Every structure is written in structure tokens, then in C-alpha cells.
Amino acid sequence: MGKPLILITNDDGIAAKGIDALIRSMIQFGDVVVVAPDKPQSGMGHAITVNHPLRMDRSKIFPDIEAYSTTGTPVDCVKLGIYEVLKRKPDLLVSGINHGANFSTNVLYSGTMSAAVEGAMENIPSIGFSLCDFAADADFSGAQKIVAEVTELVLRNQFPHHICLNVNIPKLPANEIKGVKFCKQAAAYWDDRFEQRQDPFGHSYYWLTGKFQEIETEEDTDLHYINEGYATIVPTQFDMTAHAAIEELKNWK
């Protein structure tokens, strides 16, 4: 096999520092094509654009890289990348590096991870990378070390069908990250609050804020290992069936 064809996207937008870091890591491994949102699309989850048309333009933001910016969501970018740009499935799909953690139930809200889940639905080996640092000017050097390690692992091994990897990286210098742990997503949720404000015209509006709360503390979770200084890899699927509950529900009277 020749060099792998790698499709790159993210949810922070094509101008974010994190996707630049990811591209720099990926050009060592294969031929890179970028299809990314033209603006921040954080928190877009698995949204797709159905109520208005999509636009996609060639971007000159990365010299020497074939890159496109779109008006769509991260999942739209994956679909456009496969069906309009590449006209084939890439050998690898990577999303990120996200500015901010996507461990635990954040996987549901995350555009970064939804892009990877969309790749899994297409049966493409897919990885979402997130650094636990929301700052626009975050230091991605530690993350890039993990990105390289995980990508090497993925290219060397048989990727399971119809899953993707959710990789979270602690906000630490490269030499202080203790290693990589395969584990499960922590049971947690956002204890939401809204901050209500008045606009200059006397109308109220809300900002969503919140505190991340664990439902139960367990050791074999991404949240636990991140707090211990490890990078985490959670194999992530798109089957949301609560299989164990089916028989329980059949007994309902």
C-alpha cells in the first residue's frame, strides 16, 4: 500500500490553532486533505445541515495543502469530504485537535467527535483528538506527541469495524504525560445553569453555563485517567441501544 489518504476536519473552524497542529502531525503519515468549517462549530454534536444549502470553497490558509472551508457542521464536512472532494473513502479520518476536553458524555455534544462517529458509520478508521485546554492559543506540543503515537498504533493494527477512537490529552507538557490508557467513557453530565442578561433594548437573553458532574466515580474511565495525567482512548460506537434494558421493558405491564 502507498501512503495513506487522510481526511482532516475539526469543529473549532479551519482557522483554529488545533487543526494546524493536527495537519503538521499528519503530513508525516500520508497525503492530507482538509475539509473544515469556516467558523467555530463547537457543541454542534451530530448536526447536519438540511434546512439551507451548503457552500464549500477552496481555502488558501495552508500553503501546499489541499484544503476546503465549508458553511456546514463537522459532520457535513465529513460527508462533503468523502462524497464531493475525495470521491472515495479516505484510509484514515482525523478530527481536531479540539480546544477543550471531549471525555465522558461530552462525546454527545462534541462536533469533533461527531465527525469521527460519522467516519465510523462509513467504516473508515476514525479518530477524534481533544486537548483539555479551551484556550485559543493552547500549547499543542504535548498533544502532537500523543497524536503521533496513536496514529502509528492505528496504522500498524487492524481497526475494528464501525467504531472510532475518542482520544483526550491532558493539559501537560509532552514529557509529563504518563502514557495512554484504553478505557470507557465516564458517567457524568452537565449541571446546567443559565446566565440571564438584558440587551440594550430591554429584552432578555441567556448564556448556557454549567458545571460538569460525575454520576458515579469509577476508576476505569477517561475522566479518572485524565485527572491522573494520562491520555485516554475510548473506543466509541454509534449503536445507542441500551441492550440490557430490552428484556426489562418487555416485562412491563
Added chain:
Amino acid sequence: MGKPLILITNDDGIAAKGIDALIRSMIQFGDVVVVAPDKPQSGMGHAITVNHPLRMDRSKIFPDIEAYSTTGTPVDCVKLGIYEVLKRKPDLLVSGINHGANFSTNVLYSGTMSAAVEGAMENIPSIGFSLCDFAADADFSGAQKIVAEVTELVLRNQFPHHICLNVNIPKLPANEIKGVKFCKQAAAYWDDRFEQRQDPFGHSYYWLTGKFQEIETEEDTDLHYINEGYATIVPTQFDMTAHAAIEELKNWK
């Protein structure tokens, strides 16, 4: 216990016929409060609004019902409903009735189902209802019969923790629906295509289209039973970990 407090939302918007049908069914069971998007939010998945502020206004669209329209997504509506409108968790959260099927992997793209999943994360008994008919003037009478049956079941039994129900109803008259099946989500995906058009100014844009494709045909799935004329109930969770894959990945070299 007195009458249950029921929070209602949807993704087709507060003016859709489907939420009107759901409200009419729910007022038989408890006290109803509606918090729904002010415009269609189909395909929004688990998106939340983080990059701009949210607005919420009292709506007069349903006489005698406490109702609010918001500029947000279905998940935003659930959060606003719990934390700003009710200031408590409702006894039941229902979403829909969606104009269009949400079986199989559509659960990931569906705003209707993401609202129910958000309810599950808050440990509220939550149900998403979808009718397999995209038409704006769809006939919801068959769906209303299933909505009543499922709601009675839910109120009579202990609801499992941290799951929600994905209920799909075939496009059939009430007396031709064969019954209700508890089952799993079918393995399928959208084989996407884009229709490229030119705007009057010579710039191209895309519409996402596609064909729904089964990955493997199995009998115990929502897709199978819907095609047989049954309504389906899939217990749905927010743990996306592919647990079986963790050990496999630990063996990667």
C-alpha cells in the same frame, strides 16, 4: 402522587402539526409545559448553542397551555425548560411527534431524539416519538394511539435509570398498526449524495441528499418491525463506549 408534570419539546418547531398532536395527547395524562424551537431544527442532533446567546419568549400559539418558543436547539429547549422555566425536573419529558422516522442510526442526527437523550442524562423518564411520514400535514391519529399506549406503560412502570425511549410509528391508520415491539436500533447508514447547483450569481452550493442503507439485515430491529407494520420502542442510552473493543485495543502492538 398528583398529576405528573410533563415537559414537551420537538425539533420541527413550535408551529409544527406534530407537537400539537403530542400536546393534545399529553393533556390527558398531566400538567403540560411546552418549550420548543421557534423554527425547524431537524437534523440538529445533540447540538447546543454556545457561540451566541439564547432567547426564549412566551408563546400564545396554544390557548390555555404554558408554552415558550426559543431560538435554540431541542437540547437547549430541554435545558431551558428544566433550569429556567420549571426550575425543577419534570416527571416526564416527551419530544415530537416528529415528522419523519428516527429509527436506526437516525437517532444520532435527530433533534427529537437528542432532546430525549438529554432527558435521560438528567435521569428524567423521557420519550421521543416519531411518525414515519415527513409530510407537514401528516395524519397523526395512528401515532396518537401509540403515544397514549406508551405513555400509559411508562407512567405505570418503573423507568430504568439513564435511558430514554425511541418510539417510531409506521405511517398507517390506527387500526392497521399491528402492535408495539421492544427491539434494538438497526445497523444502517446514509449513503450520501450531494446535489450541486448554481446560484443566480454563478456560485455553487450543495443540498445533502442520500439513500438509507442497511449494513446488515437483522430481524430484531426497529427498521425490520416498522416495515412489518409495528410501532417500535428502542431503549436508548448515552454511553457510546464500545465496551467489547476495549480489550481488543489493549492488545494493539
